[in-house]
Amino acid sequence: MTRPERKLVAVLAADVAGYSRLMGADEAGTLFHLKALRAEVIDPKIAQFRGRLVGTAGDSLLIEFPSAVDALQFAVETQERITAHNTDLPEDRRMAFRMGINAGEVILDETTIYGDCVNVAARLEKVSEPGGVVIGRSVYDQVKGKIPYTLVDLGEHTMKNIAGLVRAYRVQTEERDNREPLALIASAEDLPLPFKPSVAVLPFTNMSVDPKQDYFSDGIAEDLITELSRSQNLFVIARNSSFAFKGRSVNITEVGRKLGVRYVVEGSVRKAAARVRITAQLIESATGNHVWAERYDRDLEDLFAVQDDVTERIAWALVGKVGTAEIVRTRQTQTSLSAYDAFLRGVDAMHRFTEKDTVAGVEFLKLALGREPNSSRTHAWLADAYATLSVFRDDEDMKELAMQSALRAIELGDASGLAEAIVAALHGWKGEFEAAETHWQRALATGPTNPNVLVWVGYICLWGGQLTKAREIGERLRRLSPLEHRDVHELLAFAYYLLGEYEASLDSFRRWDNNNYDRGFANLAACLGQLGRIDEAIRAWGKCLERKPGFTLGDYKRGSPYRRQEDLEHWLDGLRKAGIAD
Known part of the structure; x- marks a missing residue:
C-alpha cells in the first residue's frame, strides 16, 4: 500500500x-x-x-x-x-x-x-x-x-x-462595525427568550403624505415602549434596538430571534389635518399568529386615549390584570397636543446624538414646557439634553441647567428614574459619589429597565470605581438593546479596560459607534497601547487630535471624572505605552 x-x-x-x-x-x-x-x-x-x-x-x-x-x-x-x-x-x-x-x-x-x-x-x-x-x-x-x-x-x-x-x-x-444596518442585524446572534413575557415594539410606519411626520409615528412607538416598560412583569426591548428595523421589510420570526422576544408589536400612523388613524397588532414571533389587532380612526384630540387603550390591551394580553394596573398606576398624563408634538420633536432630535441636534432638542423641549410647564417627563428629558450638551461643550453652566431641570422633574413626580439618574451623574461629575449613589439607587429602583437610566448609572459606577457593577449594567443594557452600538459598547469598552480585560475592551471599542467623541479615541489608543499595537494606537490618538487639536495628557487628566487615582493612571499608562508623552 x-x-x-x-x-x-x-x-x-x-x-x-x-x-x-x-x-x-x-x-x-x-x-x-x-x-x-x-x-x-x-x-x-x-x-x-x-x-x-x-x-x-x-x-x-x-x-x-x-x-x-x-x-x-x-x-x-x-x-x-x-x-x-x-x-x-x-x-x-x-x-x-x-x-x-x-x-x-x-x-x-x-x-x-x-x-x-x-x-x-x-x-x-x-x-x-x-x-x-x-x-x-x-x-x-x-x-x-x-x-x-x-x-x-x-x-x-x-x-x-x-x-x-x-x-x-x-x-x-477596524472597519467591522461600519457595515450596513442590515448586515449588522443579519450577523447578530440569535438570543434565548427571557423567563418573563417579552416584547419588542417596532417603529410604527408613517403612512402620512409628509415624510417629515416620521418623528410623530416614531414617537407613538417610543411612548408605547416607555409605557410597557413600566411593568416589572414584562421584558421590553429598548428603543435603539427595535428601531434598527426602521424602514425595512421585516420578518417577524427573525425579529423575535435577533432580539430574543416572544412577541412583536408593529403598527402604522396616518395623521391628516385634525384626524389620526393608528393601527397596532401584537404578533407571536415564532408562529406569526396575531394575538391582538385594532385600528383606530379618531380626532387628533383623542390621541392620548388611543395610546392608553393600545398600551392596556397589549399589557393585558401579555401579563394580565396586575401588570396592566401597574402601568396605569405609574402612567404620566399628557394634556396638550401641541406640547406633545414639541416633546416628540425634541426627543427625535436627541436620538441623533450630535451637538447641533442636542441644541435643537433643548429648544423643542423648552417649547413643550412653555405649553405644558408641569410635565415631569419633559423636564427630565430637558435635564438629559442639558447634561449631554455639557459633555459636548465641556460647559459647567449646562450642568447647572441640567440640575435645575432634573430637580424640577423629581418635584413633579417623574416616574421614569431618568431625573434621579441625571442628578446622580451631576454629583458624580463633582466627585460627590456618596450623594451620587443615593440618587442612582433611587433611579434603578424606579427605572430598572430604562436604558437611559442604566447608561447614566453605569457611568457613575465606572467613575466611582465600582467596575464590576458598571460591567454588570453594561451587560444588562446589551440584553435589553442587543442591536445598539453606541451607549452599550462605550460603557463596556471602558469597564472592560479598567478591569484589565483588554481584548474584550477592544472588541467593544470596535463595535462602538463613536460619533467622533475625542476622549473615546484617546481611550481606544490606551487600550491598543496595553495590547502592544502601537501603530494603531498612534492612529487612534491622531483621530483624537483631529477632533480636539492640541489635546494633551494634561487635558485628559483635567477632564477625568474618576474617583480613584488608580483608574485615571490606568488610562494614562496605556497612553504612555502607546508612546504618547506628557
Missing part, C-alpha cells in the same frame, strides 16, 4: 450565506453573480496570496495556502472586495460569504486534500457570520502579532464528527 503524501498547509472553507434563498428567488441571476465574483474578486485574490483552489461544490469553496498569514489576509481582503462589489445591488440580491480557516497536516489526493484539518475548517466556516472570518487555534497561534486585526475569542465549540472541543476566534477589522 502506497504511503499517502502529506503536507502542512492553511485551509480555507467558504460558502454563501442564504444561497438556497437566493437561488429560489433568481436562479440564473444568482449563478451569474457568483461567477462574476469568482472571476473579478475571488480567483485573482487566490493567485495574489499563492493559494490553490482544491474543491468546489455549488456555492462552496475549499482553498489551501502555504501559510496561515496568507490565508487570513486573503480572507479579509476578499470579504472587503465582496462588500464593495455588493454596494450597488439591492439588499435582497447581495451575496455574503462565510469563511473558516484552519491550519495543519492534510493528505494529498491528486487535485484535492483530505483530513481533520479540512473538516475543522469547514466547521469553523459554519460558526462565521455572513461577511465574516473565523479561525481555529492553530491559525491563531501562527498569526497573532503578525496581522493588524483583533482576534476575538469565541470560546470552545463542539463540532460534528470532530473529536474534542475546538476553540474559535472571530477576525475583526
Whole structure:
C-alpha cells in the first residue's frame, strides 16, 4: 500500500450565506453573480496570496495556502472586495460569504486534500457570520502579532464528527462595525427568550403624505415602549434596538430571534389635518399568529386615549390584570397636543446624538414646557439634553441647567428614574459619589429597565470605581438593546479596560459607534497601547487630535471624572505605552 503524501498547509472553507434563498428567488441571476465574483474578486485574490483552489461544490469553496498569514489576509481582503462589489445591488440580491480557516497536516489526493484539518475548517466556516472570518487555534497561534486585526475569542465549540472541543476566534477589522444596518442585524446572534413575557415594539410606519411626520409615528412607538416598560412583569426591548428595523421589510420570526422576544408589536400612523388613524397588532414571533389587532380612526384630540387603550390591551394580553394596573398606576398624563408634538420633536432630535441636534432638542423641549410647564417627563428629558450638551461643550453652566431641570422633574413626580439618574451623574461629575449613589439607587429602583437610566448609572459606577457593577449594567443594557452600538459598547469598552480585560475592551471599542467623541479615541489608543499595537494606537490618538487639536495628557487628566487615582493612571499608562508623552 502506497504511503499517502502529506503536507502542512492553511485551509480555507467558504460558502454563501442564504444561497438556497437566493437561488429560489433568481436562479440564473444568482449563478451569474457568483461567477462574476469568482472571476473579478475571488480567483485573482487566490493567485495574489499563492493559494490553490482544491474543491468546489455549488456555492462552496475549499482553498489551501502555504501559510496561515496568507490565508487570513486573503480572507479579509476578499470579504472587503465582496462588500464593495455588493454596494450597488439591492439588499435582497447581495451575496455574503462565510469563511473558516484552519491550519495543519492534510493528505494529498491528486487535485484535492483530505483530513481533520479540512473538516475543522469547514466547521469553523459554519460558526462565521455572513461577511465574516473565523479561525481555529492553530491559525491563531501562527498569526497573532503578525496581522493588524483583533482576534476575538469565541470560546470552545463542539463540532460534528470532530473529536474534542475546538476553540474559535472571530477576525475583526477596524472597519467591522461600519457595515450596513442590515448586515449588522443579519450577523447578530440569535438570543434565548427571557423567563418573563417579552416584547419588542417596532417603529410604527408613517403612512402620512409628509415624510417629515416620521418623528410623530416614531414617537407613538417610543411612548408605547416607555409605557410597557413600566411593568416589572414584562421584558421590553429598548428603543435603539427595535428601531434598527426602521424602514425595512421585516420578518417577524427573525425579529423575535435577533432580539430574543416572544412577541412583536408593529403598527402604522396616518395623521391628516385634525384626524389620526393608528393601527397596532401584537404578533407571536415564532408562529406569526396575531394575538391582538385594532385600528383606530379618531380626532387628533383623542390621541392620548388611543395610546392608553393600545398600551392596556397589549399589557393585558401579555401579563394580565396586575401588570396592566401597574402601568396605569405609574402612567404620566399628557394634556396638550401641541406640547406633545414639541416633546416628540425634541426627543427625535436627541436620538441623533450630535451637538447641533442636542441644541435643537433643548429648544423643542423648552417649547413643550412653555405649553405644558408641569410635565415631569419633559423636564427630565430637558435635564438629559442639558447634561449631554455639557459633555459636548465641556460647559459647567449646562450642568447647572441640567440640575435645575432634573430637580424640577423629581418635584413633579417623574416616574421614569431618568431625573434621579441625571442628578446622580451631576454629583458624580463633582466627585460627590456618596450623594451620587443615593440618587442612582433611587433611579434603578424606579427605572430598572430604562436604558437611559442604566447608561447614566453605569457611568457613575465606572467613575466611582465600582467596575464590576458598571460591567454588570453594561451587560444588562446589551440584553435589553442587543442591536445598539453606541451607549452599550462605550460603557463596556471602558469597564472592560479598567478591569484589565483588554481584548474584550477592544472588541467593544470596535463595535462602538463613536460619533467622533475625542476622549473615546484617546481611550481606544490606551487600550491598543496595553495590547502592544502601537501603530494603531498612534492612529487612534491622531483621530483624537483631529477632533480636539492640541489635546494633551494634561487635558485628559483635567477632564477625568474618576474617583480613584488608580483608574485615571490606568488610562494614562496605556497612553504612555502607546508612546504618547506628557
